[in-house]
Amino acid sequence: MKTALRVLLGAVLGTLVLWLSVSAYGLLAVWSPWSVEWWKHHYEVVSVTSKALAFAPGLIILGVIFASLFKARAVLWSLVAMLLVLLVAYADTLLHPEQIGPTLRITWSLFVPFLIGPPLIVYFVSRLRSNNRWRVP
Numbered sequence: 001m002k003t004a005l006r007v008l009l010g011a012v013l014g015t016l017v018l019w020l021s022v023s024a025y026g027l028l029a030v031w032s033p034w035s036v037e038w039w040k041h042h043y044e045v046v047s048v049t050s051k052a053l054a055f056a057p058g059l060i061i062l063g064v065i066f067a068s069l070f071k072a073r074a075v076l077w078s079l080v081a082m083l084l085v086l087l088v089a090y091a092d093t094l095l096h097p098e099q100i101g102p103t104l105r106i107t108w109s110l111f112v113p114f115l116i117g118p119p120l121i122v123y124f125v126s127r128l129r130s131n132n133r134w135r136v137p
Contacts, residue, residue, distance in 0.1 A: 013062065028053060059117035076110070
C-alpha cells in the first residue's frame with residue numbers, strides 16, 4: 001500500500017513538472033533568446049536547445065526526488081510513475097483511437113524525455129550513492 005501511494009505521489013509530481021516544463025518550452029518559443037533569423041534558418045538547433053533549457057532542470061529535479069521517494073526498486077517505480085504521467089498527458093487522445101498515432105508522431109520529442117529521463121537519473125543517483133566499489137568479487 002505504501003508503494004502505491006508513493007507511485008501516486010510520484011505521478012502527481014511528475015504531472016506537475018511535465019506541465020511546468022512544457023509551459024516553459026512554450027514561453028521560450030514566444031519570448032525566445034534567439035533571433036527570428038535563427039528560427040527561420042536553424043529551426044532544429046533552436047528547437048532542441050529550447051527543449052533542453054526547458055526540460056533539463058525539471059528532469060533532474062524529478063530524478064532526485066524519485067531517488068529519495070522510492071527506496072526499493074527506485075528505477076522501476078519511477079518508470080511506472082512516469083508511465084502514469086504519460087497516460088494523464090495523453091488522456092484526451094486515448095478517448096479518440098484514430099488520433100493516437102498522429103499525436104504520438106507529433107509529440108514524441110516532448111514526452112519521451114520524461115519517460116526515460118527520471119528513471120535514468122534515478123539509476124545514476126543510486127550508482128553514485130552505492131558502496132559497490134568496496135565489494136570484493
